[in-house]
Amino acid sequence: MPxxxxxxxxxxxxxxxxxxxxxxxxxxxxxxxxxLAEIIGEYDGLAIRSSTKVTPKILEAATNLKVIGRAGIxxxxxxxxxxxxxxxVVMNTPFGNSITTAEHAIALMFALARxxxxxxxxxxxxxWEKSKFMGVELTHKTLGLIGxxxxxxxxxxxxxGLKMKVAAxxxxxxxxxxxxxxxxxxTLDELFARADFITLHTPLTDQTRGIISAEAIAKMKxxxxxINCARGGLIDEAAxxxxxxxxxxxxxxxxxxxxxxAKENALFGTPGLISTPHLGASTSEAQINVAIQVAEQMSDYxxxxxxxxxxxxxxxxxxxxxxxxPYMELAEKLGSLVGQLAHDxxxxxxxxxxxxxxxxxxxxxxxxxxxxxMSAFTDTVNMVNAPYLAKERGLDxxxxxxxxxxxxxxxxxxxxxxxxxxxxxxxxxxGEAAPRLVEIFGINIEADLDGAMLxxxxxxxxxxxxxxxxxxxxxxVNIGNFHxxxxxxxxxxxxxxxxxxxxxxxxxxxVCNLEGVKTVKSLSF
Numbered sequence: 072m073p074x075x076x077x078x079x080x081x082x083x084x085x086x087x088x089x090x091x092x093x094x095x096x097x098x099x100x101x102x103x104x105x106x107l108a109e110i111i112g113e114y115d116g117l118a119i120r121s122s123t124k125v126t127p128k129i130l131e132a133a134t135n136l137k138v139i140g141r142a143g144i145x146x147x148x149x150x151x152x153x154x155x156x157x158x159x160v161v162m163n164t165p166f167g168n169s170i171t172t173a174e175h176a177i178a179l180m181f182a183l184a185r186x187x188x189x190x191x192x193x194x195x196x197x198x199w200e201k202s203k204f205m206g207v208e209l210t211h212k213t214l215g216l217i218g219x220x221x222x223x224x225x226x227x228x229x230x231x232g233l234k235m236k237v238a239a240x241x242x243x244x245x246x247x248x249x250x251x252x253x254x255x256x257x258t259l260d261e262l263f264a265r266a267d268f269i270t271l272h273t274p275l276t277d278q279t280r281g282i283i284s285a286e287a288i289a290k291m292k293x294x295x296x297x298i299n300c301a302r303g304g305l306i307d308e309a310a311x312x313x314x315x316x317x318x319x320x321x322x323x324x325x326x327x328x329x330x331x332x333a334k335e336n337a338l339f340g341t342p343g344l345i346s347t348p349h350l351g352a353s354t355s356e357a358q359i360n361v362a363i364q365v366a367e368q369m370s371d372y373x374x375x376x377x378x379x380x381x382x383x384x385x386x387x388x389x390x391x392x393x394x395x396x397p398y399m400e401l402a403e404k405l406g407s408l409v410g411q412l413a414h415d416x417x418x419x420x421x422x423x424x425x426x427x428x429x430x431x432x433x434x435x436x437x438x439x440x441x442x443x444x445m446s447a448f449t450d451t452v453n454m455v456n457a458p459y460l461a462k463e464r465g466l467d468x469x470x471x472x473x474x475x476x477x478x479x480x481x482x483x484x485x486x487x488x489x490x491x492x493x494x495x496x497x498x499x500x501x502g503e504a505a506p507r508l509v510e511i512f513g514i515n516i517e518a519d520l521d522g523a524m525l526x527x528x529x530x531x532x533x534x535x536x537x538x539x540x541x542x543x544x545x546x547x548v549n550i551g552n553f554h555x556x557x558x559x560x561x562x563x564x565x566x567x568x569x570x571x572x573x574x575x576x577x578x579x580x581x582v583c584n585l586e587g588v589k590t591v592k593s594l595s596f
Contacts, residue, residue, distance in 0.1 A: 073137075073373040075116035078102055078123045081142055082362035085118060092370040108132040116369045118142065119149075127153040138372050140365040143168060143352055145302070146382060147275075155383040156460075158453040162368050162381050166221060167361035168352035173225035175351045176270050176300045177233075179324035183268070183296045184209055186322075188345050207267075210234045215266025217259070217282065218273030218301065219244045219252060226270060227254050238262050241273075263290040268298065275302035285310035294321040300351045303328040308338055315343045326351050378435075384455050385434030395431060398483065399439035399454075401498050401506035404520040404596055405485045406443025408508070409496050411594050412526065418488040419467035420444060427481035429472040437470055440485055479509065508554075514565050516556030523573045524594040530587035531557045531564040538585050539566070546578040563589070 074095045077085060081098075089096040099110075104124065111117065111133045118140045119125070125139060130153050139149060141163040154161050182188060185206035193200050214230045216223050219241040227237045231253055239254040240262045249256040259282075262269070269291070273279050283297065283306040297320060299306055308329055314320040315338075324345040328336055331349060338344055352361070364380075371377035376396065377389030387395065402422070409420075422440050424433060441457035452460060461468055479499040486495035497510040498520075508518045529535055536553070543550060551569035558564075574582075574593055583591050 073115040074113060075118060075369065075373075076111065076114040077118045078107060079118075079120035079142075080122075081118065081120060081365075082359045084359060085142070085362040085366040088363060088366035089370060092374060094370055094373060104129065111136065116140065116373055118365055118369060121145070121148055123148065125149040125154065130154055130157045130159065133157070133159070138162065138369050140164075140369040142361040142365040144172075151382055152459075156456050158456040160372060160378060160381050160384050160455055162365070162372070162379065164361045164364040164368070165380055167364045168354075168357035169221045169225055171354045171357035172300050172351035173222050173229060173272075175326060175347075176222075176226050176272070176298050177229050179298045179300070179326065179345060179347070180209065180214075180268055180270065180296070182345050183298065183322040183324050209268075211236070212267040213238055213265050215262040215269040216240070216254065217262065217269065217271045219248070219254065220272065222301075223270075223272035224252050226272060227252050235268075238265055259287075260290055263287055264292065266295060267292065268296045270298040271301045271305050273301055273305065275304045280304050281307050283307060283311065285313070288314045288320060291320070293319055296320070296322045296324075298324045300326040303331065303333075308336070312338050312341050315341045385432070385438065387432065387435050391432060391435075395435050397500055397504045397506060398428060398431060398436055398481075401500060402436045402439035402483055402485075403443035404506055405483060405496050405498050405508070406440035407446055407596060408443075408511070408520060408594070409485050409487055409494065410444040410447030412496075412512075412592060413487050413489055413494045417466060418490075419469060420461070420488075421469040421471055421486045423471040423473065423482075423484040423486065425473045425482040425484070426476040426479060428483050429474065433470050433472060436483065437468065440483075441468065444485070482509075484510075508567075511556070511565060511567075514556040514558055514563075516554055516565055516567065518554035518567045519552070519569070520594075520596045521569065522551075522596060523570050524596065525566075525568040525570060525574060525582070526590070526592045526594050527566040527568070527582065527588060528590035529564055529566060529585075530589070531559075531562055532587055535564075535585075535587050536566075539568075539582065542581050542585060543568075543570070543574075543578070546574075546581065548572070548574055548578060 072095050075089050077098045078100060080100050086096050086098055108129055111129060112135060115135055116138045117136060120142050127150055136159050138160045139154060144163055144165050146163055149161055151161050186204045190204045213236045216227055216237055216239040219239040230237050237254040238257045240257055240259045244256055285307060288310055311323055315323060322343040326347045327349055368379045371389040375389045376392040378384050378387040422437050438454035438457060441461050442452055442454045445452045445457045445460045482497055482499050484495055484497040486493050494512050498506055498508045501507050508520055549571040551571060554567035556565045579591060
């Protein structure tokens, strides 16, 4: 039974879902980093919000951890590269609080337009400063949307209801999607020049950090108003303070800050500033939604192998997983085989899919090949960290899909380029479920890759089978199956032997010294 730790306060529905799916769950919140490190090795999954910090030290102690689920969007509190190197899937829930965050941005836009916080404070202080709080209408104003993803698209929809014009900047926004959203796709400079209100809905990356800089503000219309419910680092806070004080920026509403919790900030007290304490996802509906989603996603992965909203692994639905599982088993065995036989001076590895295999999601199959292949180099590898380990070693990984269907209904081929040229192995599924090797280094051979095996390259001459059988028999090695293949009669032949136990080194030397033997390797699957 998988075991999950919930280490941050979360809606009770999360624990309910884990238990309903047959997963043992502990709820231990408020742990120190030392306390978390002490117990994390017991768990297969870790469900968190923003309080728990998943550091390399925590991951070192998490010897059984398979998945981290973040109930929310941001993963700033998780060292994702370190998790990837440890083979831990990192998931978030990008859609559970989308509506809530979008509505908060709209609320802040209204608050800016009508100076609501200042008017409230003034009125409750016994003043009646009606003429002081002259606002602006949103109708017919231009909203500049930086980021047109899930949250940004909801904001655009709400803005249309307010009869606003929406101009959007997003490097990944296609013309077709812009038309679908009813927004005008513009460059960033065009957005700065035209927008009356600017709202940010983009992740914090090296490319977006400081996207609202002093230079950017200088390009904006005088009297622009800025809303940020995304990430604090998107705005140069010092530049924004200067622009607010000069009046070039009429107002700014910030739900996020560079340093949080923002109990002190140079912006506080600046005229025209509205601030909230990272409330974007703070509604009861959003808290329930993200708790449900993170529990369902983690359960799917731990039970069925389904991967949803992962940041370091291709998505694989719970429905896809059973269909892909035999292909992934085949792929891992082929990767392991080629890794054990041809792992020197490698330049590239390619994964080719034919027939029915070519119609499937290739990423999990590639991940399985790399996991099997990289197991020749390390014993702490899985589908999550295998691509990272391959990249570290400078290995060029290629995926190729063929529409054609050859001799086999479905075929997976793994080829590596070495200093000696290309070497490839291929396999298929029998009965849509049983992995079977069908080719090795250009020689047709059918074999089950399972347990301990011997790989022998020999001259195709009479008497060899008898000699190898006698040698192993005298050494007490029981042969399970013979698998034979050859290029031409009298030429080079391959023998794959399934044996009951791993062949010891002295016996390997005896086999090497048999007449006609060219290569002998011990294999394990």
